[in-house]
Structure formats: C-alpha cells, structure tokens
C-alpha cells in the first residue's frame with residue numbers, strides 16, 4: 013500500500029517536473045506539504061551500499077506483499093459477515109457467487125503464506141549479514157515486533173472463515189493463556205467475551221484483524237523504514253560505508269537508490285508476482301498447506317478434527333509448544349522462541365557483522381538454528397507421537413541452545429579482518 | 438508578562454510551572470484510567486451472553502447404562518454418562534496409574550470430590566474439554582479399545598491424553614490435570630440441572 017502510494021506520488025512528481033507547466037505547481041505544493049522532497053530523499057537519493065544483492069529485495073517484496081493483503085482484504089470485507097451463523101456461508105458466497113470473489117479470496121489466502129515466505133528470507137538475510145548489530149538494534153527489534161504483529165494478524169484472520177480448523181486452532185491457542193497462574197481462566201473469558209470461543213469471539217477477532225493489528229502493522233512498517241533510513245542499510249560485507257564520505261558527505265561506497273536499485277528491483281518484483289499468481293491460479297490450496305481441507309467444513313464445537321495442525325508459518329512455534337510435556341512451560345517456551353530474537357544484538361559478541369568474515373563456528377551456529385527451525389516447521393504439521401515427538405524435542409533443544417551458545421561462539425570464533433571499503437565490485 | 442521572550446527565565450514562575458505539570462500529568466492519568474474502564478469492560482461477556490450462560494435442565498430418564506449424552510452449556514460440550522456397575526468397578530483398577538486419583542486439585546465442586554467424581558455414582562457429568570489444549574476427547578467405553586490395558590475411558594486424539602471413566606487423567610499425559618466437573622445438581626430423580 014505504502015509502496016503503491018509512494019510510487020504513484022513519485023510518478024506524479026516526475027510528471028510535475030517533466031512538464032514545465034506543472035513545475036511551478038510542484039514547487040508551490042512542496043513549499044506547503046514537503047511530500048515530493050520527502051519522496052526524492054527516501055526513494056531516489058537514499059545512499060544504498062553499492063554491493064547490495066538479491067537478498068535485499070525482500071524488504072521491498074514485503075511491502076508489495078503487505079499492499080496485496082490490504083487491497084484484497086478490503087474487497088473481502090465487502091461481502092464477509094463476521095457472525096457465527098453467517099461467516100462460513102459468506103465465504104462460500106464470495107467463492108461461488110461474487111464476480112471474481114474466488115480470485116480475491118485466493119489472492120488473500122495465498123498472500124499470507126507468500127508474505128511469510130518473504131519475511132523469513134528477509135530475516136535470514138539479517139542473520140547472515142549481521143544486520144541486527146549496532147547501530148541497527150532498534151531496527152531489528154521493530155522487525156521482530158513486526159513478526160509478532162504479522163502472527164497476530166494471521167491468527168485472527170485464520171479464525172474468520174469459521175471452518176473446523178479456524179474454530180479448533182483458535183481454541184487451542186486461546187486456551188494456552190489459561191495456563192497463566194491465578195488470572196488465566198478469567199483472562200480467557202475476557203478475551204473470548206464468552207465462556208467458550210463463540211460468535212462473540214469471532215466478531216472481535218474480526219475487529220482486530222481488519223482494523224487493530226493491520227493498523228499497527230502499517231505504523232510499525234513506517235517506523236521500520238524511518239529507522240532504516242536514519243542508520244542506513246547494512247550490506248553483504250558488513251562494511252560500515254559511513255566511514256568514508258566525499259566532501260559533500262556522500263558515502264564513497266554508496267550509489268543512489270534510484271535508478272540503481274529501483275530499476276533492478278522492478279523486474280524482480282514482476283517475477284515475484286508471476287510466481288504468486290501462478291500459485292493463485294494453479295495451486296491455491298498448495299496441497300493443503302495454504303488452505304487446509306478440514307477448514308472447508310463449518311465449525312462444530314462438539315467435534316474436534318482428528319488432527320489439529322496450525323498454518324505452516326506458525327508450525328515451528330507449535331512444535332516447540334508440543335515438545336514440552338508441561339503445558340505452562342510449553343507456552344512459555346513458545347513465547348521465548350520469538351522474544352529471544354530481540355536480544356540477538358547483545359548476544360552476538362563478534363566485532364564482525366557479516367558471515368562472510370566469520371569463522372566456521374558462527375556459520376555452524378547459524379546453520380544449526382535455521383535447520384532446527386525448518387525441522388520444527390515440518391514436525392509441527394505431523395502428529396506428536398513416537399519418533400516425531402523425540403525429534404521435535406531434539407530440534408527444540410538445538411533451537412534454544414543457539415541462544416545460550418551464541419555469545420560464547422561469537423566471542424571465541426576466529427573472524428577474518430573486515431576490509432575498510434567494500435571490496436571491488 | 439512584560440518580557441517579549443516567553444522563555445525568559447526571570448519571568449517564569451518555576452514552582453507554578455512544576456505544579457501545573459504535575460497536576461496535568463496526574464489528571465491525564467486519571468482520565469486515561471477512566472477511559473480504560475469502559476474499553477476493558479466492553480470486552481467481558483455481555484448481558485445476553487451471560488443470559489445464554491444460565492443453568493440448563495436435562496431429562497435423563499431414558500438413559501441406558503453406558504450411554505453418553507452430549508449437551509451444550511455455555512457453548513461447551515457437557516457429557517452425561519450413565520455408568521454400569523462394571524464401569525464403576527474399573528475405577529478401582531486404574532487408581533495406580535493416575536496422576537491425581539483422589540481429585541485433590543479443584544477440578545470439581547466439593548460434592549463431586551469422591552472416587553466416582555459425581556453426586557450419584559452412576560451418573561457422570563463432565564465438561565468435554567481436554568485440559569491440555571481444549572480439544573474434545575472421545576468416549577471409548579469398551580475395554581482394550583485404545584490399548585491393551587485400556588479399561589474404558591476418554592481418549593483425546595489431539596495429543597493423545599487418556600482419562601479413565603471418571604475423567605481422571607493418567608500419568609505422563611500432555612493434559613496436566615483431570616477433566617473438569619461442572620457445577621450441577623438433581624432437581625428430581627430424572628432432571629439434571631447443569632450450571633449450579
């Protein structure tokens with residue numbers, strides 16, 4: 013959305029400059045509302061390190077993914093009815109009777125999964141290049157907050173179609189809160205607005221999904237970009253480009269964002285959209301991963317589906333929850349599995365940012381925690397019995413040991429000397 | 438007020454300014470708390486939800502031994518099961534494997550804190566919600582139907598918790614504690630009132 017508005021305004025700005033007739037008008041507006049100079053500063057003159065690679069497109073893709081969700085979401089709300097009686101059938105109405113309703117819904121449901129894929133790559137980039145290290149700690153924390161908000165948004169949205177999975181998955185997650193000592197049970201009733209997950213709960217989840225969390229996400233993205241543009245982008249070599257500037261204060265290793273990166277990213281965004289729509293048209297349920305078969309059955313509070321599983325992008329955390337035999341500790345571990353990432357800037361004691369200049373121990377640590385996360389994601393979708401349970405305990409152990417060992421590893425690891433300037437490109 | 442510079446230190450009454458700042462912060466906080474009350478209470482169950490959560494009456498006159506009846510109370514499944522002598526006898530056999538055989542944790546009203554976890558030994562009233570993560574377990578009364586040592590009970594297919602025919606959880610299960618017994622009483626021999 014932001015990107016869309018920004019780019020429309022940007023085109024407008026170019027037009028205003030190209031046509032001398034409008035040039036005066038542009039200046040007149042800018043003197044009163046500095047929107048054009050703002051856009052020039054952030055979309056065009058932003059000094060981007062010259063060695064930014066493909067991994068750096070995921071931030072832009074995340075904005076595109078967010079825009080897709082907002083547009084399709086607004087259109088869905090035009091027919092969706094947030095009551096226990098009508099929710100399921102209103103979704104069926106959208107799918108069958110509303111012109112292109114199926115398209116809008118599949119774009120929205122596929123969009124979530126693709127957004128999470130993009131974000132997981134985006135985060136991995138940050139881990140790989142040490143983008144969380146000083147001076148980008150707050151930028152990183154705003155990112156983890158965004159991940160939290162996205163999960164809250166996805167969870168409340170998952171409940172809305174009011175199918176079997178919607179109902180039972182929401183119950184399972186809400187009942188986690190009942191493990192909080194003393195206030196747990198009252199808190200659950202307060203959140204549900206009823207003694208059980210019901211139409212009342214559905215309706216307020218709708219409010220949070222459509223207005224509450226989505227608004228917070230927009231706000232947080234804005235802060236994220238402001239922080240990024242205050243401290244500047246990191247880069248694959250982790251070299252601090254601000255150390256060497258020319259007389260005008262332009263970093264010697266930077267190129268302006270436009271045209272160098274904008275023009276490079278546009279075709280990549282088109283490729284993304286191509287893959288995205290290929291999924292929307294040919295595999296919208298993505299073999300039960302993006303939309304589950306059980307959710308094509310209306311919610312029934314009396315019958316639990318044989319196998320409750322979360323959406324794939326939340327399954328690693330769910331696997332952690334299940335692997336711990338104690339309910340309260342399990343819920344705590346699930347929470348910690350994300351919160352701990354906020355402390356990463358201070359758990360990393362290495363003087364070097366990028367993995368390119370780090371020793372084998374840090375690389376192994378990163379490879380281990382990422383593998384454990386992926387394995388947990390797979391296990392969270394399976395039944396928690398026998399070998400699967402054992403494996404998920406091992407993976408949970410590996411996942412958390414990362415946070416314990418990373419300070420030691422980064423302290424003792426043999427890092428290479430980071431060059432002063434970005435090596436020749 | 439004669440100075441042209443409003444920030445001229447000489448002119449500012451610092452004591453008055455500090456007082457005004459403190460009172461504004463204080464009044465602001467009171468106001469915020471005042472706004473928070475309706476916003477927070479708004480989320481609690483409303484009148485009609487509370488009304489719908491009132492006690493319900495169930496006619497149990499026609500129930501056979503071993504039969505399970507599921508009713509909804511406060512949108513939650515409540516099971517009513519009429520247990521036979523053999524089923525009640527199974528409660529003696531499971532004792533050793535249970536986590537809380539004496540129901541010492543308050544998962545039931547005081548009048549149901551006994552071996553059968555019920556008012557009338559044959560009639561079992563249970564909330565059909567797993568104490569682990571809220572799935573609804575299945576009633577499996579036939580011995581050996583779940584595993585070889587199964588004496589009859591409830592099995593939760595979500596994460597495999599097992600309960601005996603009084604809803605008591607076995608040791609080392611994901612579910613931390615026994616199934617809940619809702620408050621209930623008998624209005625007369627055939628009418629059960631669930632909810633008080």
Ligand code: HEM
Nearest residue numbers: 068070071072074075135138143152155156158159245246
């Ligand atoms: C709605 C979700 C998000 C959006 C729209 C978003 C957007 C962006 C954009 C546009 C950039 C600049 C381009 C780039 O470097 O890729 C960026 C950079 C960054 N983001 Fe995000 N982001 C999101 C979520 C996250 C999350 C979940 C994290 C981490 C947990 C994160 C951490 C970072 C970091 C550390 C940078 C700076 C990277 C560097 O300079 O090397 N972001 N983000």
Ligand code: FES
Nearest residue numbers: 567569570593596
């Ligand atoms: S909900 Fe019953 S075992 Fe987890």
